[in-house]
Amino acid sequence: MSSDKTDKQYCKCSEANCYCDKAQYNEVKDWEREQLISHLDKCPKCKDYSERNKKLTELFNKAQLTTLQEEERKELKRLLQQNLDK
């Protein structure tokens, strides 16, 4: 079927977006990157998503967010609980 051939050469938008997301975490495989690039050449909507996604990653990097570790969180909970019980 011709559609099978098309699918192999040109991935779906949902797949392209997934590859784009993986690329933000450097977890995209080479063949996925190739499909993504090929898809973005022809799909303006996904190209927009990709550009916005990259900006989002830049913002997260800029914000330098950090979270408490699970043990630190438990310690805080213990402290609160001890003082709640007083």
Place this chain on the structure above:
Amino acid sequence: MAENTHQINPDQWVDEYSDYLFNYAIVRVNDREIAKDLISETFLAGLRSKKYFKGEATERTWLISILKRKIIDHYRKINSKKGQAEVKINYTEEDQEGEWLEEKVADNFEQSAEDNLVNNELGAAIYDCLDKINPKHAQIFKMKTIDNFDTEVICNEFGITPSNLWVIIHRARTALAECMEEKWLK
């Protein structure tokens, strides 16, 4: 008369606000241990004064106002120690008069204070948006994006497949981009 709808619920403070408060503090004090201590002190102060919570602001805003005071107290302590050190330096070498360490530090502080302000505003915007999305998606997103956990570790923790994880990450990123669009992505 305005209705005071915000409730206080200390049992949920760590899960709901600790990361937000921690980022707020760490940007200002630039030290993980001090930031953690400030959060502990903030929660304890919150517990002690919870009877004064009127519900006019959100719990988070109220806790931030306590944290701000704790940060100011922290800097007051540092400055009083630094002040004592300066006097000693100033009086040991007469020819060094005017070469104030404090002035040099202040210049650097001005620079970083501006960066910190932007980073803090950005951090607050990200946390505000994370609060609005599916809590499980937010948690997975934080583990992947902020804590840099491996995909496999997160999948094991939540009992999901890598495909599920990427769908969740995609939904979270799309929701966050929409939420941050107006102010940060244009």
